[in-house]
Amino acid sequence: MLTLATWNVNSVKARLPAILDWLQSFQPDVVLLQEIKCMDNAFPAFDFEAAGYKVAVHGQKTYNGVAILSKVGIDEVSIGLPGDETDEQARYIQAIVGKDSGLPIRVAALYLPNGNPIGSPPHEPHEKFTYKLAWMDRLNRHAQSLLSDGIPTVLGGDYNVIPTPDDCYDPERWVNDALFRPETRNKFNALLHQGWTDTFRARDARAGQYSFWDYQAGAWQKNNGIRIDFLLASPSLADKLHTAGIDSEPRGKEKASDHTPVWCRLRLSD
């Protein structure tokens, strides 16, 4: 059995004790981190190595930043999402894990742009919603190429997409938000239709299961959340999906991230 997780930690420095606690108690094999908010040389690699993980990092100053932690090795690391050489935001890293312990699996940690506020001014080249939609087009092209070479793959991260009204506490409140707009949901659906499986949804059909709760307005206490963090499995891995879930425990602790870990467990034998 192999346990993978994705977690937007909202600063790896601010969250280090919380992350180490969770690794110790949950014992995931592979963790995909987003919003580490530091440069590569400031990533606390020693602490994760001491906990038994190999580390691959793609960071930048202040914003964004993604990383992979693995107990089963990391090989063939590559950073950046293809399709725009001018994009300097650190939002994508992929690697092969588990190379020398059975089935090698390609994993990616991605941090899809938020996209708010929408249109201010509407056709400005750095408008955030335009950047989000263009990034999603690049992701979909890249994801298609990942499927075509047949390597079992998990694409995990903070997608900043609310896929359906079941994935937010009050759909009316989100209708004009970049996370829920039809353009956003259509592109995410197009990704799924390539053949990716939302592993959580494949194992839990209930509405109102969330991975993010805003810090403001008592959102956590009222369970005013949204589900925007996903582990998408390619077809051969979806067939091996054992269980999946959201561990909301870290969100309730002191000095929590606004996101909580989403996990899935794969049956790799047979």
Place this chain on the structure above:
DNA sequence: ATGTCAGCCGGAGGCTGA
């Protein structure tokens, strides 16, 4: 209506992003 948190610069607290 407001409510939060983190990083940056710079040496306080205002700004940005989420």
